[in-house]
Amino acid sequence: MPLDPKQIGKRVRSERRRLAMSQNTLAKLIGTTQGHVSDWERGTHMMSLETAASVCDTLAVSLDHVVFGK
Numbered sequence: 001m002p003l004d005p006k007q008i009g010k011r012v013r014s015e016r017r018r019l020a021m022s023q024n025t026l027a028k029l030i031g032t033t034q035g036h037v038s039d040w041e042r043g044t045h046m047m048s049l050e051t052a053a054s055v056c057d058t059l060a061v062s063l064d065h066v067v068f069g070k
Contacts, residue, residue: 003046003067005040005045005046006042006043007069008040008043008067009042011065011066011069012040012041012055012059012066013041015061015065015066016037016041016059019059019060021059023037023038023041024037026055026058026059030051030054032051040055
């Protein structure tokens with residue numbers, strides 16, 4: 001099953017908003033920039049596996065949920 005960056009980005013955005021967290025706050029918590037978070041959420045760039053794990057940990061969601069929607 002191919003990965004869909006746009007769907008992954010939508011799930012990241014949804015989970016971030018669920019926590020009422022800004023892109024800038026998420027970026028600071030995982031050690032990146034707000035621009036990178038924006039790129040992921042728009043689906044224009046993919047994050048590394050290590051970064052995805054950090055995002056999921058910070059948002060308190062599973063990697064399966066963010067990547068596959070499960």
